[in-house]
Each structure stands twice: as structure tokens, then as C-alpha cells.
Amino acid sequence: MFIRIVKMSFHEEKIPLFLDNFHSVKNDIRNFPGNNFLELYQDKNNPSIFFTYSVWNEESDLETYRNSDLFKSVWAYTKAFFNDKPQAWSVDKLESLP
Template sequence: MLVRIVKLTFKTEHIHEFEGIFEASNELISNFEGCISVDLLQDIANPNVFFTYSHWQSEDHLNAYRNSKVFKTIWGKTKILFSDKPEAWSLQKRH
């Protein structure tokens, strides 16, 4: 299993818009083949910083999603709202 964490920093005026995009897209992502779960977390100290925390059956499943039309559509709407470059980590659970 692969855990994917993505840090997203938004312009403050776009937080509500991003939350709407995520809410509208969450089911599409969750139902994508190989996705086990996806959560959205918000930094308490910096409310314009969000993290997506998702579990995937494998790196191949994650890559299939990242190369899909679903991802490209969601990412196209989201990336224009950033105030900083996104960061991403792919992790393997050890214990």
C-alpha cells in the first residue's frame, strides 16, 4: 500500500473555491481504481495550507490516476488557486 501526501498552499481568497472543488471531486477520486481512501486536512495555524492524504493499492494505481482525465481536470481547476508551489510525498507504511 502507498500513502500519498500532498501539501497545497492557496491564496486566502481562494480557500472556499478549493473546498468546493474538493467536495465535488472527492467521490470521483475515492472511486478511482486502486484508491483506498482520500482525506483533506487543513493546517490549524495556517488555514490557507491544506494536505491531501490518500491511500492507494500501489504506485501503479496512483500513477494511473495522475495520468487520467479525472486528475487533469481537477488539477487544472486547482493549480490556478495556489499561492505557493505544491509539495508531494509518496510513502510506504512500515508498521
């Protein structure tokens, strides 16, 4: 299992455009081969900051997605709305408590 967390910060007036696009592509991302889970979070203290949390079978599955036409079109559209450089972390889950 491979987990990817991405932090994105948007110009406030662009948030509705980002959300509309996310809702239109979320199922395609979630159903991309190797993806097992996808969530979108919004920061409670700064509503311009969002995080995606995705779970992949292998790191290579994420790389295949990142090289896909789907990712390229989503990222090209989304990055135009950023007000800061995005950050990404690749992490391993060590524990999960019910």
C-alpha cells in the same frame, strides 16, 4: 499499499472555490480504481495550507490516476489557486497503532 501526501497552499480568497471543487470531486477520486482512502486536512496555524492523504493499492494505481482526465481537470482547476509550489511525498506505512 502506497501512500501519497500532498501539501497545497492557497490564496486565502480562493479557499472556498477549492473546497467547493474538492467536495464535488472527492467521491470520484476516492472511487478511482486502486484508491482505498482519501482525507483532506487543513493546517491549524495557517488555514491557507491543506494536505491530502490518499492510500493506493500500488504506485501504478496513483500513476494511472495522475494520467486520467479526472486528475487533469481537477489539477488544472486547483493549481490556479496556489500561492506557493505544492509539495508531494510518497511514503510507506511502517506501523499503525489502534
